[in-house]
Amino acid sequence: MTNRLFDPLTIRGVTLPNRIAMSPMTRGFSPNGVPGANVAEYYARRAAGGVGLIITEAVGVDHPAALGDAGLGEDHIPVLHGKAALDGWKTVVDAVHAHGAKIIPQLWHQGAMRLPGTGPFPDVPVMTPSGTWGPLGRTTSILASKIPSDSKVGAPMTEDDIEAVLDAFVRCAANAVAIGFDGIAIHGGHGYLIDNFLWEETNLRDDRWGGDRTRRSAFPKELVRRIRAAIGPDLPIFFRFSDWKQQDFRARLAQNPEELAEVLCPLAEAGVDVFDASVRYFDKAAYPESQMNLAGWAKKVTGKMSMAVGGIGVNKGMFDGDKGVATRDNIGLLVARFERGEFDLVAAGRVLIGDPRWPQRLSRQEQPDPFDPATLDRLY
């Protein structure tokens, strides 16, 4: 029944051995930003277990305001610049390739979510398009102690700031492909910097980087355009976006497919190949007119490929509590949607932390290991 998930997929010049991706998951096991042998083993174990594409945990770009504590006490986040980190990542890439899987890094700038005074450059101010964290008092899972008391967290980014951040992303993308990564993933969701440009509550600009939906896509569009120019035509670019923000779980970038097209089509034109629509439940309809999920609509409105994620193989969505997260057999539902052509890839998150051999077991129709939330705290 699940065979077609195991068909190869060619995106530009790269052929993935199957349609199962590992969703990007921050783990924080890279002291000083450098992934060590334990990180290489962790990813290689998933490649050996049958994952076709690994999207790494979010990796901080080479900009002083990119990284810090983003509300969950993040630390030991990897980077993609400097010899030590690049040597570390090269070992990871080679270890994953040895098992036939592909691997791309997720490039990250925390933007409004970085807590002031944290990260490798604590004195550098928080950087956001309009100096605002977003509206206070919305539904969020962030600890109250980590929500700013004032939504004004900095000054609006200047043209020089914008240029510096664009450069940082491009440098890291170039570094990544130079050491053998198979493409680039961009973190454009969850309330971080790129999403701060996309969301009307955090982008209040009236220059060329703000305005209506299409204009709020100008920054990510320029970012994608420059990354495409830097990495050439043969490697895929994945773009993650989300309606929900950590500042506001109920936020929407678009209320209907027409609005979604306004957000995503500029990015498709600039060179995105796969839209990674981050939702917490893959089987949730995005808009009332059909059962189709957000990945389905991203594919339909852009004509590009898309990837579904959220609650695959587990009974609870991310942020719906770590306690009581258990295995759930919803693969039949997933495959039915996939076979209808709703999306092209599926991204598994927590099941792959719990059971590195999950794809292999799926292909053999064996039961996965029962999900154990304790696995989220260690690197195996």
Ligand SMILES: Cc1cc2nc3c(=O)[nH]c(=O)nc-3n(C[C@H](O)[C@H](O)[C@H](O)COP(=O)(O)O)c2cc1C
């Ligand atoms: C421990 C953990 C860390 C995560 N870190 C990231 C991240 O660095 N970047 C990202 O885009 N999403 C991150 N996510 C979200 C996952 O990529 C995924 O979208 C989410 O867990 C839903 O998939 P699942 O239900 O299969 O776990 C993280 C999720 C978890 C559980």
